[in-house]
Amino acid sequence: MFERVLTKDDFEKVYPILAQSFPETEVRAKEDQLALIENECYHLYAIKDEEEKTGGVIAAWELSDDFLYIEHFATLPEKRNHGFGGKMLDLFVEWNGKNVVLEVELPEDALTRRRIGFYERHGFVWNDYPYMQPPMRKGQEPLPLRLMTKPTALDVETYERYRSAIHQNVYRYTKEDLGRVNK
Incomplete structure (x- = not known):
């Protein structure tokens, strides 16, 4: 069901799903995203359907x-609203076995x-x-944005630790930069 993307050819199959599923503000430039597959903490997975065709993508970081x-988590438009994405998300979370954190947009419109x-x-909790x-x-x-977590909401100490790990590893900002971002 999940096939790790390890080569440029594999990447070329999944990057279009990311590019069409997220606004430019929420996805890296293609060459920057490709460079991440060399990072040992970053794991990009093609999500395969029952016919072994790529139907989605999950990009995850093992930070602790x-x-x-x-x-990132995205499925092809034709796979949406049929239970495919939810099933794959549930399987991925169960397969990994760790607490899971993701970012979501503020609830400002119907979408x-x-x-x-x-x-x-799918069991995620809003952290305010x-x-x-x-x-x-x-x-x-x-x-x-806000963080959603599974299986439970975060206390402030854990939230700060997770946020710091995400910013320092995923976004590669210095502590000085982080101070400016979080104000």
């Missing part, structure tokens, strides 16, 4: 012994509320701590 950060509802139906996603590309501004 106790949690996994899902940076963002629907996305949050999807994650809630202010969170700023550092820019994914040079020249962009930080993006106000």
